[in-house]
Amino acid sequence: MNDFKTNANWTASVISDIKKQAETGGMLLTGMGNPSPYPNYWDRILLDASQVTNPSIDPLREPMELRTFLGRKSSKLEKETYPQLELSTPIMFSAMSYGSISLNTCKSLAMAATDSGIYWNTGEGGLHKDLYKYANRAIVQVASGRFGVHEEYLRAGAAIEIKVGQGAKPGIGGHLPGEKVSKEISETRMIPEGTDAISPAPHHDIYSIEDLRQLIYALKEATDYEKPVIVKIAAVHNSAAIASGMVRAGADIIALDGFRGGTGATPMIVRNHTGIPIELALASVDQRLRDEGIRNDASVVVAGGFRSSADIIKAIALGADSVYIASSALIAVGCTMCQKCYTGKCAWGITTQDPELVKRINPEIAKKRLNNLIRAWSLEIKEVLGSMGINAVESLRGNKERLRGIGLNETELKILGIKHAGE
Amino acid sequence: MKINAKGLHYRELNREIKDALNKGEKKVELSGINGQRFIGAGLKSNAEISVEGVPGNDLGVFMNGLTIRVNNNCQDGAGNTMNSGKITIHGDAGDVIGYAMRNGKILVKGNVGYRVGIHMKEYKENRPAIVIGGSAGDFLGEYMAGGIIVVLNLNNDFDSDYIGTGMHAGTIYIRGKVDERKVGEGVETKKAGNIKEILPLLKEFCEEFGLDFEKISNSEFTMLSAKSTRPYGELYCY
Numbered sequence: 001m002n003d004f005k006t007n008a009n010w011t012a013s014v015i016s017d018i019k020k021q022a023e024t025g026g027m028l029l030t031g032m033g034n035p036s037p038y039p040n041y042w043d044r045i046l047l048d049a050s051q052v053t054n055p056s057i058d059p060l061r062e063p064m065e066l067r068t069f070l071g072r073k074s075s076k077l078e079k080e081t082y083p084q085l086e087l088s089t090p091i092m093f094s095a096m097s098y099g100s101i102s103l104n105t106c107k108s109l110a111m112a113a114t115d116s117g118i119y120w121n122t123g124e125g126g127l128h129k130d131l132y133k134y135a136n137r138a139i140v141q142v143a144s145g146r147f148g149v150h151e152e153y154l155r156a157g158a159a160i161e162i163k164v165g166q167g168a169k170p171g172i173g174g175h176l177p178g179e180k181v182s183k184e185i186s187e188t189r190m191i192p193e194g195t196d197a198i199s200p201a202p203h204h205d206i207y208s209i210e211d212l213r214q215l216i217y218a219l220k221e222a223t224d225y226e227k228p229v230i231v232k233i234a235a236v237h238n239s240a241a242i243a244s245g246m247v248r249a250g251a252d253i254i255a256l257d258g259f260r261g262g263t264g265a266t267p268m269i270v271r272n273h274t275g276i277p278i279e280l281a282l283a284s285v286d287q288r289l290r291d292e293g294i295r296n297d298a299s300v301v302v303a304g305g306f307r308s309s310a311d312i313i314k315a316i317a318l319g320a321d322s323v324y325i326a327s328s329a330l331i332a333v334g335c336t337m338c339q340k341c342y343t344g345k346c347a348w349g350i351t352t353q354d355p356e357l358v359k360r361i362n363p364e365i366a367k368k369r370l371n372n373l374i375r376a377w378s379l380e381i382k383e384v385l386g387s388m389g390i391n392a393v394e395s396l397r398g399n400k401e402r403l404r405g406i407g408l409n410e411t412e413l414k415i416l417g418i419k420h421a422g423e
Numbered sequence: 424m425k426i427n428a429k430g431l432h433y434r435e436l437n438r439e440i441k442d443a444l445n446k447g448e449k450k451v452e453l454s455g456i457n458g459q460r461f462i463g464a465g466l467k468s469n470a471e472i473s474v475e476g477v478p479g480n481d482l483g484v485f486m487n488g489l490t491i492r493v494n495n496n497c498q499d500g501a502g503n504t505m506n507s508g509k510i511t512i513h514g515d516a517g518d519v520i521g522y523a524m525r526n527g528k529i530l531v532k533g534n535v536g537y538r539v540g541i542h543m544k545e546y547k548e549n550r551p552a553i554v555i556g557g558s559a560g561d562f563l564g565e566y567m568a569g570g571i572i573v574v575l576n577l578n579n580d581f582d583s584d585y586i587g588t589g590m591h592a593g594t595i596y597i598r599g600k601v602d603e604r605k606v607g608e609g610v611e612t613k614k615a616g617n618i619k620e621i622l623p624l625l626k627e628f629c630e631e632f633g634l635d636f637e638k639i640s641n642s643e644f645t646m647l648s649a650k651s652t653r654p655y656g657e658l659y660c661y
Contacts, residue, residue, distance in 0.1 A: 026660030145542065146523035150506040151465045151487045178653055190525060190546040191568065196591060196653055200566055204541045205481075205500055205519055214460065218484045218503065221437055222465025267659070343661060 017268075028268040031341030031351065033168055033260045033305050033327055036272050040260075041279035041412070042311045046421055048402040050389035057391050059382040065392035066090060066378055068322050070159075070299040071228040072252045082252060083228050085139075085159055087322060088117030089378040090393055091312065093370075094257075094303050094324035095141050095163065095232070097125025099176045099185050099197070100264030100341070101330075104361035105350050108333060110134035111363060112370035119158060121324070124174060124199055126188040127153050139230065142219065144173060145199035147189040151222060159253070160219050161230040162212070164203070167261030167304045170234030170275045174199035175265070180344055182353050213249035220250075228252035235259060235281030235304065236274075240288035247289060247298040255324065256281050258304025262327040264351050265342035278304035279318065283416045286319025286398060295398075309380035318416065319398040332373040333366045424448045429455035433479070437461060444468050458498070463489050480517075483510050499536065502529045507549070511631055518560065524551040524570070528624070531555045532632045538562045545569025545593065554628045559583050564647070565607075567593040573621055574598065575628075575639060586610065587647050591654050595647040596621055598639070606647060609654045615646035 004015045017028055050056040057064070071084035093109045100123065107130070113120035114137045121139040122131075126148015131138070140157030142149050154160060165171065176185075176197035186193040206212050216229050231246045232255035233239065239256060246254050258278025263271070282302050289295040302315050303324035312323050331337065334348035341351035349360035381393065390396055404421040405413050413420055424443045428436050436459050443451050449470050453462070456476030463472055467487040474482075474493040482501040483491050489508040496514035500522065507526040518536035521529050526549035534557035541562070543551050551570035558581040564572050567590035574581055574597045587595055588607030596615060603612050618625075622640060629636035 020660050024660035027658055029659040029661055146504045149485075149504055149523075150525070151467055151485050154465060154485065175655060177656070186546075190549075191544055192546060192592070195568065196655060198566060198568070198589070198591070198655065200542065200589075204538055204565075205503060205522055214480055214500075218461050218464055218481045221434070221461040222485045224441075 029265055029342045030268040030271060030339055031263065031265055032337060032339045033262040034271050035339065038259075038277065041277055041408075041416065042307075042314050044406050044408050044412075045279075045314050045416070045418065046404045046406055047310075047313065047317075047384060047388070048404070049387040054389045056389050057386040059379075059386040062386070062391060064382040064385055065394075066381060068393060070253050070301065070321055072298055073296045075296060083159075083226055085119060085228060085253075086117075087119065089374060089381070090316060090320075090322040091374060091377060092118050092139070092301070092322060092324050093120040093329050094261075094326035095121040095123035095139075095161065095166075096264075096326055096330075097123030097141075097176075098128050098131075098188055099123075099125045099180060099353075101351055102346075102349055102353060102358040102361060103128060103130070103184065104358050104363050105330070105333060105366070106131060107363040108361065108366035108370060109329065110138065111367040112374070113137045115367065115371050116374040118374065121161065122148075122157070124148075124163060125185070126190065127156060128184065128188045132156060142215075143199050144201070144203045145197060147191065147197055147199070150190070154219065154223050157227065159228045159230055160223065161232055161255065162203075162215060162219070162251075163232050164206070164212075165232065165234035165236075165257065166263060167234045167257030167259050167275055167278070168263035168271050169266040170236050170259075170270070171201060172267070172270055173201040180353050185353065209245035209249050212246065212251075216250040230255050230301070232257060234261075234274075235276050235278055237276060239276070239281045240284040243285040243300075244288055244292055244294070247294050251298050253299045253301055253321075254285075255301040255303060256285060257324075258282075258302070260305030261303050262305070262330075263341075278302050278315075280412075280415050282315060282320055283318050287417055290398075309377035309384075312377065313381055313384050313396070314403065316393060316396050317399050317403050318418075319400075321397060329370060329373070332369045333361065424450065425452045425454065427455050428453050428459060428476070429457070431459065433459040433461050437464060440472065441466070444470050463491055483508065496533070502527070502553075505551075513632070515557070521551065521553045524553075525549050526551050528627075529553045530628050530631055531557075533557045534559070536560045538565055540564045540567060540570070540572045540595075542566040542568060543570040543572075543593065552624055554624055556628070556632060556634075557581075561585050562588060564590055564593070564595045566590065567595070567649075569593045571596070571621060571624070573624060573628075577634075577639075587649075589654065590647075591649045591652050593648075594620070597645045597647070598642050599645065600643070601645040601647070609650050610647050611650045612645060612647055615644040618644050 066089040068087040068090040069084040072082040109120045124143035135156035143163040230253040231251040259275030299321040302320045346352040403418045454475040458479040460479035465485040471490045484503040487506040499517035502521040512531045515533035520539045537560035554573045561584045564587045587610040
């Protein structure tokens with residue numbers, strides 16, 4: 001690598017990637033989220049605080065409500081009620097399949113979600129038999145490959161998520177290589193050992209919003225309308241129009257995954273160049289649903305590289321009901337962000353199926369660290385709510401008046417729906 | 424037990440079916456069906472449901488063990504992600520029949536639409552099967568990951584294109600010859616040496632629909648299977 005005569009355009013990674021492709025003829029594979037230095041709008045948004053006229057609240061003395069309910073809300077008192085997910089704090093663990101991560105990591109997430117009163121998400125990997133006891137805190141995913149999807153699995157979860165897209169790989173499917181399909185994974189995904197688990201790019205029963213409605217209602221029929229159905233898409237250029245369609249199709253919760261969201265494996269070309277930042281997608285989707293008068297018909301959950309409670313607070317003020325975290329949860333467990341998940345050789349025992357490496361994760365310890373992270377971020381959210389003079393997180397939701405942009409141009413401010421600092 | 428479905432929304436209809444099965448009914452006869460979707464969705468039961476009329480999309484979606492017999496045509500998506508059981512259609516069936524089915528059988532007397540048997544898979548003792556009496560639309564057995572599809576082509580008008588595109592396991596049997604140009608890349612096409620594997624299926628099909636088993640089972644079959652179980656194994660570099 002030191003032999004490369006690099007410059008600003010021909011960096012060492014550019015040169016070594018070309019050499020790799022010249023040798024193999026293959027697509028470059030990578031892991032985790034987009035590392036490129038695109039604008040990060042969370043870092044260009046500042047929070048408001050109360051001074052003199054509306055006093056701030058001291059969260060140490062006053063009750064602060066972070067409890068969050070996700071699901072369709074009734075528009076009239078006499079109308080039927082809809083199933084809700086109840087979260088102790090507006091944070092959930094995002095989809096990570098058993099296969100992409102180890103069983104010990106799945107267990108850690110499942111136990112932490114149960115302790116913390118939030119939810120974890122199976123991804124498209126089925127529900128391992130050892131994890132059924134945490135199923136009432138699980139969101140079970142249905143993706144295009146339908147791996148591990150059967151009636152017992154659907155009934156077991158607290159909610160069902162139809163995965164249409166993922167921020168790290170919008171528009172493409174998933175692919176668990178045969179080498180990773182061990183005995184246990186084969187039993188959970190219900191496929192033979194050693195075969196490739198291919199999730200095609202589209203669901204072949206969804207080619208339109210009407211088809212999406214059909215799958216949403218098939219799942220509701222199969223589970224007696226007892227569970228909210230989530231539809232997850234990657235944040236792309238026309239997310240707002242798609243989100244409107246998703247809500248009209250009957251999704252109780254819509255999940256948007258921005259282009260900084262992570263993955264166990266994705267072609268680098270797609271991860272680094274496809275999709276849009278979650279900040280912009282969230283603001284435009286929330287505005288669109290409000291304009292159309294359907295914002296209360298579904299909750300909005302956002303994902304895609306949430307690094308701190310500050311990012312989460314800003315997301316809620318921009319219109320989100322809750323966030324999904326995955327990369328930061330894995331960092332809490334031990335991940336060093338080396339982005340080599342796709343090799344299956346994760347030294348921390350997270351994104352590997354090698355029993356020797358998997359042993360390195362002690363679910364009890366990892367669970368404690370995850371619980372700590374959720375607690376720490378929840379305390380910080382309360383602290384900031386107090387500083388704004390707000391005592392319930394739902395009073396912050398979509399409260400864009402408490403946000404200001406810094407160093408953003410007019411178009412960016414318009415899309416985000418916020419004023420510039422000083423205004 | 425009989426249920427007259429005339430004018431019933433699918434939600435009410437499915438509620439009535441569920442209530443009947445919960446009461447221990449082993450046989451439910453539905454009449455007046457006219458496009459109601461999701462009949463039998465997610466039901467775990469070994470009961471029998473007979474359907475008079477044309478059921479709507481996603482008949483038997485996620486079902487686990489039911490036997491459904493339709494005396495007419497049916498629409499798209501029958502047997503979508505079904506876990507086990509049997510669906511018999513005494514007519515034609517629409518697109519994506521048996522999507523991702525994991526076990527059980529679907530028998531269709533007539534023709535079927537596009538993408539039938541897409542991503543059907545097998546696992547341990549579970550080996551799903553679809554038998555089609557007539558012909559099938561394009562992309563038959565796309566991404567097939569296990570199981571058996573049989574096309575009897577009884578009217579000799581089978582003209583599917585892109586057969587088995589992306590298939591990486593399972594077997595497709597087609598009665599008669601198949602133009603190799605119509606078969607997906609990575610699929611091996613050859614004359615079936617013996618059809619022992621599908622004889623019980625053929626017998627069941629012929630008994631159900633009153634066809635001549637001897638004649639059909641003595642026909643020549645073409646057998647399609649994946650050349651590689653890892654069709655996408657060498658796409659990436661690390």
